[in-house]
Amino acid sequence: MAKAKKKILGDEVVHYDPPRKRRKGSVRPNPNLVPMVDVCFNLLLFCVLGFSFRQPEGAIPGSLPPMGIGPGGEGPPVEVRDPIRITVSPRGADGVLFEVQGAQQAAETPIDLYRNLMARQQVFGTGGAEVPIIIQIRPNVQWRWATEAFNQCVRAKFKQVGFAS
Amino acid sequence: MAKSSFHSRGGGGEDITPNLTSLIDVCWNLVLFFLLAGTMASQEAVPMVLADPYKSMAIPYDKLPVNRIIVQVTSTATELKDNSGMTLLAKAYRIGTKELMAGDMDALTRELLARKDTVKKNLPKGEDLIVEVRADARVDYSQVSPVLMSAAMAGIPKVYITALMGNERGE
Numbered sequence: 001m002a003k004a005k006k007k008i009l010g011d012e013v014v015h016y017d018p019p020r021k022r023r024k025g026s027v028r029p030n031p032n033l034v035p036m037v038d039v040c041f042n043l044l045l046f047c048v049l050g051f052s053f054r055q056p057e058g059a060i061p062g063s064l065p066p067m068g069i070g071p072g073g074e075g076p077p078v079e080v081r082d083p084i085r086i087t088v089s090p091r092g093a094d095g096v097l098f099e100v101q102g103a104q105q106a107a108e109t110p111i112d113l114y115r116n117l118m119a120r121q122q123v124f125g126t127g128g129a130e131v132p133i134i135i136q137i138r139p140n141v142q143w144r145w146a147t148e149a150f151n152q153c154v155r156a157k158f159k160q161v162g163f164a165s
Numbered sequence: 166m167a168k169s170s171f172h173s174r175g176g177g178g179e180d181i182t183p184n185l186t187s188l189i190d191v192c193w194n195l196v197l198f199f200l201l202a203g204t205m206a207s208q209e210a211v212p213m214v215l216a217d218p219y220k221s222m223a224i225p226y227d228k229l230p231v232n233r234i235i236v237q238v239t240s241t242a243t244e245l246k247d248n249s250g251m252t253l254l255a256k257a258y259r260i261g262t263k264e265l266m267a268g269d270m271d272a273l274t275r276e277l278l279a280r281k282d283t284v285k286k287n288l289p290k291g292e293d294l295i296v297e298v299r300a301d302a303r304v305d306y307s308q309v310s311p312v313l314m315s316a317a318m319a320g321i322p323k324v325y326i327t328a329l330m331g332n333e334r335g336e
Contacts, residue, residue, distance in 0.1 A: 058223030139307035
């Protein structure tokens with residue numbers, strides 16, 4: 001890199017200006033802020049639109065007993081052998097009661113219902129998961145409690161869970 | 166104003182290169198907007214309060230089979246934040262963009278049968294058709310049960326229930 005020379009009249013010696021000294025008087029570069037602002041705006045837009053603060057949703061798998069008019073489903077409802085029946089009823093303004101057939105006490109929370117179901121599975125032994133469950137829901141129960149009962153049955157590893165028609 | 170060299174007839178015009186950065190930025194913004202807005206619109210999911218079960222066993226959508234008919238049950242609630250514990254009536258059944266009157270089991274069964282015939286042709290061997298019930302959590306069970314009945318009557322035994330994931334409260 002060529003260095004700046006400073007000539008002094010009558011002097012043969014060449015004086016070099018140190019870079020630090022030269023920079024002192026130079027014009028400060030003005031960075032163009034427009035692209036930076038644009039990039040920031042893009043990032044902001046991406047984050048605002050791309051991120052979802054809602055809880056992610058999914059689907060709990062289940063099945064219904066075959067019946068009705070459709071092909072492959074003709075005939076009367078299929079009678080399920082020795083199922084575990086769960087009755088879901090409303091309790092108070094915002095509560096629920098899960099009554100598992102054969103259980104001494106009705107469950108008031110999903111945790112209690114799960115415990116009841118797990119206890120029932122242990123009674124059945126290895127084939128416990130194959131025992132069908134029929135959930136009977138009172139018409140005035142909120143759908144969320146029906147979903148809750150269904151979820152706890154699936155969580156307790158029961159494979160055949162259906163709603164009573 | 167400085168003249169562009171392209172238009173100058175004399176020899177003394179200044180060379181001006183148009184700043185493409187802003188143009189590219191605007192285009193990028195538009196692309197991004199339509200990309201995201203388009204994805205949201207294609208989901209056709211009606212905003213509603215979904216059930217949030219304790220230790221949810223719900224499978225995320227990307228791991229679910231695609232051969233499902235989603236039946237949405239909307240509520241008569243005017244606000245999403247209304248969690249007063251009151252049970253509500255269903256407003257309508259919605260399959261895709263088609264809206265059916267709530268409680269109209271015949272129409273729902275017909276619609277499911279029609280869709281079943283269409284989808285069945287494209288189904289891979291050994292795979293069953295699934296009805297997914299996406300209902301507002303506050304609605305009465307009596308408002309959702311016709312959907313389950315219609316699915317059974319249409320000969321679709323597999324029913325999935327939409328729920329949120331990640332609840333650890335257990336209340």
